Amino acid sequence: MSNQLKLFLEGNHSVLYKKQIFQIILFSILSIFSNCEKIDLVNPCDPNSESYIQSWALKITIGDTSLHCLPGNSSQLTIGGKVAGLTGNGLKINLNGIVEISIPAGSSDFSFPLKVQTGFNYEINFKSQAQGNICLLENASGTIGLNSVTDILINCYPECTNCLIFVTQNSYPANVGKLSNFDTFCKLDPNYPGTGIFKAMVVDKLTRIASISDNSGDGQIDWVMRPNQTYYRNISTVIGTTNANGLLTTMTQTPTTSATVHWTGLSVFWTTQTDPPCGNWSSNNVSMFGTTGNGFTLAPTSFISNSFQSCSLTGRLTCVQQ
Structure with a gap:
């Protein structure tokens, strides 16, 4: 093969190779911008990165x-x-x-x-x-x-002095968007006593936590119970008094007069359940679960964590006066 022909073939091979590389790069760029999925970019100047x-x-x-x-x-x-x-x-x-x-x-x-x-x-x-x-x-x-x-x-x-606890009459879905929306249901429920500020005894892993370590009350975030506070079912019926960490560890009367299923997201140790309850209360997926309590009990562990329930179902709420 002549040197002239060899150079001609090598030159054309180089041109073809570069053209292929260019096409691959162009295809990759177009694939990124035509992909409908959101791409998480690491950008320290993107305010939502x-x-x-x-x-x-x-x-x-x-x-x-x-x-x-x-x-x-x-x-x-x-x-x-x-x-x-x-x-x-x-x-x-x-x-x-x-x-x-x-x-x-x-x-x-x-x-x-x-x-x-x-x-x-x-x-x-x-x-x-x-x-x-x-x-x-x-x-x-x-x-x-x-x-x-x-x-x-x-x-x-x-803050309240004779602080009440009531369980809602209505049941509510798990996917309320964020936990604080449960608090709104407390005031709108038919069992609301007509006065006072109430919050739902429900926890997640972000905005409301009763305890990080078992039964210790550490790391609390916007927890609904006060330390050493007595809570009532009505003006004359004492449910119990919290300990120095704001946890209800003994009960003298049942919060309700019949069995209930109310959302809590709590374990028996006052910690948030291991998996975020119903996706931190944003999902009604049938395969996800949230813990529920029973209001007709003298056992604090049953009151806060009696069973697991699918997030596709509804549950009542325990509302605590603030």
Whole structure:
């Protein structure tokens, strides 16, 4: 074979090879953008990326409140609001379960010590209540627009003295979206006594926890029972008194006068069940389960964790006055 022919063939082989490589790359790019599935990208400047949250949390930990993205990519916005009626100390709230702040007695406003950007999704939850108060949140979640968030409201009221516990008349689905929606059902239920703030004795692995370790009451988040508090079925019938950790470990009267099946998500040790209950109360999948309790018992373990029930079914709620 002549040198001229050999060079011609090798040159054309090179051109064909490069063309094939180009086609493969082009096909790969088109496949990505034509795929209807959401692709999780690691982007520290995407306000809803996991890496954004992690970078942002690390900066807060070391006391750096500046925006970690270039100013040209973001607006430096804050998240906060107003407080009313707060007379006690100990109130703590968290942002997206990561950044936590304490709000002292007498405060009229609050703001998280960080800068976020337009498009950032936020949700505020209670970590703990103030002594002597029960506080409620309004406008607690949303997406950052062009301006800082200033309309989150925390309204605080005196805590109950003769605190009641009741089990709802109606049964409710497991897939309520988020746990705090169960609290709303307490007030709307026919068994609601007509006055007072009640929360559902239901836990998840995110926003309401009774205990992390067995029977210890550690790591509580927005737990519904107070330490050393007596709870009543009615004005004259005492159900029992909690221990120093806010756990009802002895009972003198049954919470109800007949058997009930009420959602709890609790184990017999006051910890959250191993698998997130009904997907943290967002699923009605028949193959997922949530723990339920029985109100007609003097055994605290049966009251909080009597059986498992499919998330496709409905259950009552135990509502605790705050």
